[in-house]
Amino acid sequence: MKTRCSYRQVDICNIQALKIALDDVSHKQGIKHIIHAASIAADSSPIDSFSIAAYEQILHPKVLGSWNLHVVSQELGLHLDSFVLLSSVK
Numbered sequence: 001m002k003t004r005c006s007y008r009q010v011d012i013c014n015i016q017a018l019k020i021a022l023d024d025v026s027h028k029q030g031i032k033h034i035i036h037a038a039s040i041a042a043d044s045s046p047i048d049s050f051s052i053a054a055y056e057q058i059l060h061p062k063v064l065g066s067w068n069l070h071v072v073s074q075e076l077g078l079h080l081d082s083f084v085l086l087s088s089v090k
Contacts, residue, residue: 004029012036012065019072031078036069037086038062062087 006029008021025031038061050058066085073080 012068013061015068015072018068019075022072022076022078026076026078031073032080033082033084034069034073034078034080035082035084035086036066038065039088 006025008025010017010021012018022031047055070083073083
């Protein structure tokens with residue numbers, strides 16, 4: 001079995017840009033797996049010392065982006081074998 005890997009750098013909070021990117025890849029080679037690796041660099045303070053505003057600023061794009069990936073993959077009718085979400089905060 002031949003496997004191909006493709007990646008796109010796109011602001012996944014922008015659902016239209018995400019839809020264009022996934023539709024492009026889907027038509028060129030198909031999509032069986034989505035791996036979303038979200039990382040946000042913050043100051044070096046422990047996460048339990050963040051203010052609510054800082055915490056929301058860090059988590060909002062991760063959660064919205066993950067949701068947008070889900071919605072767009074459904075809208076495009078992708079038949080995925082895996083949908084992996086990875087996240088970290090520095």
